[in-house]
Amino acid sequence: MSKHLAGEAMTAQEARIAAWLAGVFSLRIVGLFMILPVFALYAEHLDGATPALAGLAIGIYGFSQAIFQIPFGLLSDRLGRKRVIVVGLLVFAAGSVLAGVSHSIWGVIAGRALQGAGAISAAVMALAADLTREEHRTKVMAVIGVSIGVAFAVSMVAGPVLEGLIGVPGIFWLTAGLALGGIAVVRYCVPDPLDARLHRDTQPVPAQFRRVLVDPQLLRLDLGIFVLHLVLTATFVAVPHALVEQAGIPVNRHWEIYLPTMVLGMAAMVPFVIIGEKKRRLKQVFVGAVALLALAELGLVAFHAGAVGISLVMFLFFTAFNLLEATLPSLVAKMAPPDAKGTAMGFYASMQFLGAFCGGAAGGWIRGHYGLSAVFEFGVVATLVWLAAAWTMKNPRYLSSYLLNTGPLDESAAAELARRLTDIRGVAEAVVIASDGVAYLKVDRHALDEPALLAHSRLPA
Structure with missing residues (x-):
């Protein structure tokens, strides 16, 4: 075979x-x-x-x-x-x-x-x-x-x-x-x-809900995606008004601000993603990106009255936003139990959507009662709360998810296979689910003895 x-x-x-x-x-x-x-x-x-x-x-x-x-x-x-x-x-x-x-x-x-x-x-x-x-x-x-x-x-x-x-x-x-x-x-x-x-x-697997909801590291990341989309939505409740009312740019020309700042922001974040993953500095890059997002919101408080100021700050905003959007799922995958990644990502996604809802509702209410600057000040406060939580998170283990098709097994054979898999060089964790016919692994790809690992797979020709 x-x-x-x-x-x-x-x-x-x-x-x-x-x-x-x-x-x-x-x-x-x-x-x-x-x-x-x-x-x-x-x-x-x-x-x-x-x-x-x-x-x-x-x-x-x-x-x-x-x-x-x-x-x-x-x-x-x-x-x-x-x-x-x-x-x-x-x-x-x-x-x-x-x-x-x-x-x-x-x-x-x-x-x-x-x-x-x-x-x-x-x-x-x-x-x-x-x-x-x-x-x-x-x-x-x-x-x-x-x-x-x-x-x-x-x-x-x-x-x-x-x-x-x-x-x-x-x-x-x-x-x-x-x-x-x-x-x-x-x-x-x-x-x-x-x-x-x-x-x-x-x-998501209902039996694993409690398992991921009591994990403090995953909860920090859930808070992170909640705040990220809260800040994004609240910011864009206010930025269009700032561009029209303060900078005098009609709405059909706002793309002239968003296009270059978005493209440059996406380009600027790439080296930091590489540093985080390849140089194993993911926590430092991540915390720095949260701090940059707070700085961008602070910049909007100070410089939302002119096109140049908004453009410079939006470049910082999109750099931080894109970097965080790239690193947060990677952190969830690294920190979730090998057989509960789908459940962890399910709650992570729910918190993202809930953040968008709260950001829109809060941003609109704040703008109506206190004005544009207050919306951006709200973004600063929310991001600083997140920064405090991110600062205390553990350094992630630089492990990748790896799935192995084992074919049908009984429970005792699954337990024995899990033990043998963890003895293979580069395998940090192994959970074999007999009913799935799949081994869910966390591996160090730089050290992994893949031929030895694949000797246990049952894949069709």
């Missing part, structure tokens, strides 16, 4: 699956975030609008997504991945249409809440796991992760451009169209899985 080495490239079908599912993710992310840089100004023209309600409309999708994303993932185990994804995208499209036809702030709030209720993230991850081999799972998830980052950057630039061409209602209608395009991709481009089963590296 031949073995598939972990260093072997994905098959053409696996690469296509990764690309198509990354596209489904990206279409939804673009639809959610295109209104972020433009909605705060548009909301002023809606019936019944107040700054607080405008902020609520921006962030409310996060509340419904935080509620539904884990249940949708669990439901996909029973009803089928593709069926749940299609239903979720239909709900998302319906919310987009409702927001697009609404002339009142409450109608848009309802539409945005419905958008978030179409929470397909966990189901898409589970489908990707069903359709790819264990040894390539990390690569597939990396492709999806990169696509999310690119989609966010595109949406920040596309939103102001499209606002000038089709208006915010048009953006909502376009978002509905993108969701329907995602359904077509899922139905006609992504194959049906032959065996849909539980994947502990990508899916």
Whole structure:
């Protein structure tokens, strides 16, 4: 029986699956975030609008997504991945249409809440796991992760451009169209899985909820992603107003600020990611990025009255934001138990969405009562709280997740295999789940004796 080495490239079908599912993710992310840089100004023209309600409309999708994303993932185990994804995208499209036809702030709030209720993230991850081999799972998830980052950057630039061409209602209608395009991709481009089963590296497992919720290191990271998206959403409740009212730049030209600062910020963060991972300075890089985010918010307090000042500060903001978006999932993967990574990532994602909700609601309320500067001051305080928590976290172990297909085992054989795997050079932890037929490992890839490890696998030729 031949073995598939972990260093072997994905098959053409696996690469296509990764690309198509990354596209489904990206279409939804673009639809959610295109209104972020433009909605705060548009909301002023809606019936019944107040700054607080405008902020609520921006962030409310996060509340419904935080509620539904884990249940949708669990439901996909029973009803089928593709069926749940299609239903979720239909709900998302319906919310987009409702927001697009609404002339009142409450109608848009309802539409945005419905958008978030179409929470397909966990189901898409589970489908990707069903359709790819264990040894390539990390690569597939990396492709999806990169696509999310690119989609966010595109949406920040596309939103102001499209606002000038089709208006915010048009953006909502376009978002509905993108969701329907995602359904077509899922139905006609992504194959049906032959065996849909539980994947502990990508899916939450109810029996493990308490385990990850009492882990202080994971809780620090959950706090981190909560604050990061709280600050992001609150900041963009206020920045569009600063660009129009203080800097005199019309909303359809805001992309001229966001495009260069976003691109330069993404480029600037790359060396720090390399230093963090390759030089094993991840905690130092991470804490430095949180401090930079606090500095950027402080800069917005002082320099939000002019285009040059806002541009310089937004460069710092996007550098810190992109760096933190890249390092936080890596830290979760390193610190989560090998067989509970999916559960840890599920709660991490829920805290991200909850942060977006709280940031929109709090940012809008603060702007309405205390003005723009107070929103940025709120961002400074929130980020300093996070900095204190990040400062006390442990240095991560520089271990990677590794999955090994073991084939069917009984419980005693699984326990014996786990013992043998931990004796292999470079294997730090091994958990073999007999019912899954998978060994979930934490390994030091620089020291790993991979041939010895693969001698225990049962992979098809």
